[in-house]
Amino acid sequence: MSVRSFHSVFMASVVAGAALGCYLVSLRVASERAALEQVETQILMAQRDVRLLSTEIGTRARLSQLERWNVRVLALSAPSADQILGDRFQLARLISPERKPAIEAPVILASAPADAKQAPLGEGQAAAPAQPQAQLLHEAGLKLPEMRPAPSEKARPLPLAPAKVPQVRAAEPRAIAATVAKPAESRPADKKAGEKPPRAAMGAMTKPVRTAKVDPLAPIPAGPSTDKASRTDP
Amino acid sequence: MNAPTAALVAPRPERLRLVGQRRQILSVMHQRLMLGMLVYAGVIALVALRILYLAAFGDHAGRQAGMASLVPPRGDIVDRDGHPLAQTIDAWTIGLHPNKVIGDKLELARKLAALMPERDVIAYLKMLRSGKSFFYLRRRASPRLVEAVNALGEPGLALDREPDRLYPQTSLAAHVIGYTDVDGHGVAGIERAFDDRLSNPATRGQPLQLSISSRVQQALEHELLAAMERFSAIGAAGVILDIQTGEILAMTSLPQLNPNAAGQGSPEARFNRAALGVYELGSTFKPFTVAMAMDSGIIESFGKMYPCPRSLTVGNRSISDTHPFGRPCSVAEIMKESSNIGTAQIAAQVGAERQKAFLRKMGFLSPVAVELKERGRTLSPGSNWGEVATMTVGYGHGIAVTPLHLATGYATLFNGGIYRPPTLLKVDARRPAAKGRRVFTADTSYKMRALLRLVVTQGTGKKADAPGYRVGGKTGTAEKPVAGGYSSTRVVTSFAGVFPMDEPRYAMVVMLDEPQPTAETYGFRTAGWNAAPIMSQTVSRIAPMLGVIPDKRREPDLSEVLPYLHEDAEN
Numbered sequence: 001m002s003v004r005s006f007h008s009v010f011m012a013s014v015v016a017g018a019a020l021g022c023y024l025v026s027l028r029v030a031s032e033r034a035a036l037e038q039v040e041t042q043i044l045m046a047q048r049d050v051r052l053l054s055t056e057i058g059t060r061a062r063l064s065q066l067e068r069w070n071v072r073v074l075a076l077s078a079p080s081a082d083q084i085l086g087d088r089f090q091l092a093r094l095i096s097p098e099r100k101p102a103i104e105a106p107v108i109l110a111s112a113p114a115d116a117k118q119a120p121l122g123e124g125q126a127a128a129p130a131q132p133q134a135q136l137l138h139e140a141g142l143k144l145p146e147m148r149p150a151p152s153e154k155a156r157p158l159p160l161a162p163a164k165v166p167q168v169r170a171a172e173p174r175a176i177a178a179t180v181a182k183p184a185e186s187r188p189a190d191k192k193a194g195e196k197p198p199r200a201a202m203g204a205m206t207k208p209v210r211t212a213k214v215d216p217l218a219p220i221p222a223g224p225s226t227d228k229a230s231r232t233d234p
Numbered sequence: 235m236n237a238p239t240a241a242l243v244a245p246r247p248e249r250l251r252l253v254g255q256r257r258q259i260l261s262v263m264h265q266r267l268m269l270g271m272l273v274y275a276g277v278i279a280l281v282a283l284r285i286l287y288l289a290a291f292g293d294h295a296g297r298q299a300g301m302a303s304l305v306p307p308r309g310d311i312v313d314r315d316g317h318p319l320a321q322t323i324d325a326w327t328i329g330l331h332p333n334k335v336i337g338d339k340l341e342l343a344r345k346l347a348a349l350m351p352e353r354d355v356i357a358y359l360k361m362l363r364s365g366k367s368f369f370y371l372r373r374r375a376s377p378r379l380v381e382a383v384n385a386l387g388e389p390g391l392a393l394d395r396e397p398d399r400l401y402p403q404t405s406l407a408a409h410v411i412g413y414t415d416v417d418g419h420g421v422a423g424i425e426r427a428f429d430d431r432l433s434n435p436a437t438r439g440q441p442l443q444l445s446i447s448s449r450v451q452q453a454l455e456h457e458l459l460a461a462m463e464r465f466s467a468i469g470a471a472g473v474i475l476d477i478q479t480g481e482i483l484a485m486t487s488l489p490q491l492n493p494n495a496a497g498q499g500s501p502e503a504r505f506n507r508a509a510l511g512v513y514e515l516g517s518t519f520k521p522f523t524v525a526m527a528m529d530s531g532i533i534e535s536f537g538k539m540y541p542c543p544r545s546l547t548v549g550n551r552s553i554s555d556t557h558p559f560g561r562p563c564s565v566a567e568i569m570k571e572s573s574n575i576g577t578a579q580i581a582a583q584v585g586a587e588r589q590k591a592f593l594r595k596m597g598f599l600s601p602v603a604v605e606l607k608e609r610g611r612t613l614s615p616g617s618n619w620g621e622v623a624t625m626t627v628g629y630g631h632g633i634a635v636t637p638l639h640l641a642t643g644y645a646t647l648f649n650g651g652i653y654r655p656p657t658l659l660k661v662d663a664r665r666p667a668a669k670g671r672r673v674f675t676a677d678t679s680y681k682m683r684a685l686l687r688l689v690v691t692q693g694t695g696k697k698a699d700a701p702g703y704r705v706g707g708k709t710g711t712a713e714k715p716v717a718g719g720y721s722s723t724r725v726v727t728s729f730a731g732v733f734p735m736d737e738p739r740y741a742m743v744v745m746l747d748e749p750q751p752t753a754e755t756y757g758f759r760t761a762g763w764n765a766a767p768i769m770s771q772t773v774s775r776i777a778p779m780l781g782v783i784p785d786k787r788r789e790p791d792l793s794e795v796l797p798y799l800h801e802d803a804e805n
Contacts, residue, residue, distance in 0.1 A: 023289060044304055062403045067456050078775040080702075081702025082702075
């Protein structure tokens with residue numbers, strides 16, 4: 001009875017609830033749409049700003065302005081026909097094949113220790129067998145200072161290289177030679193100042209047996225005799 | 235409503251009658267109340283429904299209308315690469331409402347005169363006291379000025395934004411683009427020719443793309459301007475054309491004009507010499523005469539000989555040469571040394587009718603068929619086209635055309651012989667090239683390459699050569715007509731050329747108006763000394779941009795012409 005009497009109230013509240021639900025949905029949609037429109041407006045505003053800024057940049061960097069700067073300051077000119085290459089073959093033609101003085105040096109480096117071993121066998125000089133093994137072991141590490149006697153040997157490959165190589169290349173071997181030569185000369189001078197006098201004497205004569213004289217970076221022992229001579233003397 | 239009618243019941247006593255009356259009144263009142271309530275409820279319902287409708291379908295309050303898209307008030311103009319040449323921006327304007335001014339007018343006038351010195355204090359004061367409602371003080375004011383004016387705090391000063399046309403590249407291609415009046419209507423150039431297209435809301439959203447290339451245009455303008463200053467010329471013009479499509483890559487007229495302030499330019503500066511000015515362009519016409527003769531079967535080889543005396547008298551007119559031969563000479567020599575006498579004889583053989591027909595087919599007898607509204611009417615002998623006129627037209631005198639005509643003619647001659655109207659709009663897939671019509675045979679077109687290359691390698695146009703780019707062309711020096719004849723000191727020099735000559739792609743015409751001799755030209759004022767170098771410098775700048783690869787080992791086939799050069803002609 002009581003339920004029936006509330007029937008209309010239920011109906012009314014259900015309808016009201018449904019209407020409210022629908023309204024909320026539509027409200028939500030409307031607010032989403034509004035947000036979307038706002039974003040679109042922002043995009044448009046941004047595009048307008050971009051346009052404005054690009055206009056400004058374009059105006060400031062107008063070609064006549066660039067030209068003026070070029071005339072007054074940069075002085076760039078159009079490339080001449082020789083500066084423009086049609087294809088990679090033309091590019092390749094500009095480069096002549098490389099000489100290999102630089103490559104020969106590492107080869108020496110590898111052969112130097114072998115040379116030390118073989119020399120006694122091959123030539124049978126008196127001093128060669130006398131070399132203690134300890135010397136060979138020493139060589140592995142810090143032989144650079146021992147380059148001292150090398151200048152005479154070094155001088156030989158140097159004149160050869162520039163002579164063979166075209167002029168443009170000449171700079172490279174010289175530079176390499178310089179870098180090689182420098183540590184050799186400077187190290188004894190700076191580092192082991194105390195040992196210098198004896199070593200300088202040794203360069204001319206020979207004395208110390210302790211330190212190894214084989215230079216891993218020495219140039220090719222074209223004339224092995226000189227190398228040997230210095231080593232065998234002691 | 236419920237009241238019983240009197241007819242059905244017996245007459246009632248007085249008391250009862252009164253009761254009945256009361257009830258009747260009551261019922262009427264009920265009726266009225268009900269009606270009122272219904273109306274009220276209806277109104278409420280209407281309001282509620284409207285609210286519901288708005289809630290469901292209406293716009294929300296914060297919506298910004300009017301920003302639907304970014305359509306400018308007037309369409310942009312861009313070059314062939316898309317770089318803007320003309321844009322519409324919102325510019326500040328400063329206005330004055332004298333009636334709304336509340337401060338001290340004299341003081342305000344002083345301050346305005348300090349900020350905007352183009353008028354003095356008295357003028358401002360007159361404005362303030364004129365009683366008129368509005369003045370423009372400054373259109374297109376700089377933001378800094380606007381800020382300063384705003385700081386005056388005077389309500390009578392109105393700061394507004396209005397669309398304004400801006401040409402970011404300033405004078406670049408000014409005569410092509412044109413300019414607008416203060417109300418934004420095009421009054422010259424493309425702005426005028428495409429005014430509808432640029433202002434129509436349906437089409438202005440899409441920029442108008444021209445065939446002009448900014449960089450090429452800049453190179454041409456710079457080189458021309460430099461030459462104009464060096465030779466103290468009163469004007470100059472230049473055109474660069476793609477000979478296959480007829481697109482105008484660059485077209486300039488000097489002195490320069492700044493379209494941002496077109497009003498400041500002199501009438502001289504506003505005049506488009508390239509498309510509106512007509513000039514007798516002299517020897518640059520000679521290749522046409524030779525080509526006509528080849529097409530007509532008169533010249534079959536460049537070895538054909540003509541008598542070339544030191545002077546030729548035809549009718550009452552005497553024709554002379556700057557490099558007189560004084561002996562028979564071949565067509566190749568005539569062209570190489572630019573002989574008027576030889577060319578006149580060739581033209582006479584071609585005949586007036588054929589010459590006219592060829593010139594008409596090349597569009598030389600009508601205004602040039604370009605989109606611009608500024609198009610010059612060409613001058614020709616008209617009804618006077620007798621033998622003498624034919625001969626003079628043969629070497630470019632007695633006929634006046636625009637530099638653009640000449641460029642079109644060279645394009646026609648070297649693209650295989652097909653005339654195409656020049657265009658300022660970019661040619662691409664959406665807009666194919668205009669349909670052409672054949673003027674010269676392909677064979678003639680091919681053979682002419684060698685002849686014009688010869689002029690540059692060995693003839694009068696040596697200074698036009700840009701190493702590696704195979705320039706070919708012809709110099710032209712024409713005396714300007716003055717009252718009672720021709721002036722020998724006022725000349726128009728021009729160079730018309732094509733590159734690369736072994737496979738022609740671009741035609742170019744440069745012209746100097748009244749160049750003066752200088753020390754470095756050894757006192758000469760002929761085209762070979764002043765116009766030809768412009769060609770060389772411009773080509774070496776623009777050719778790499780246009781994708782023409784320089785190659786010093788490539789040359790057009792010169793075997794057609796070299797055998798016909800005689801020893802003594804080469805000095």
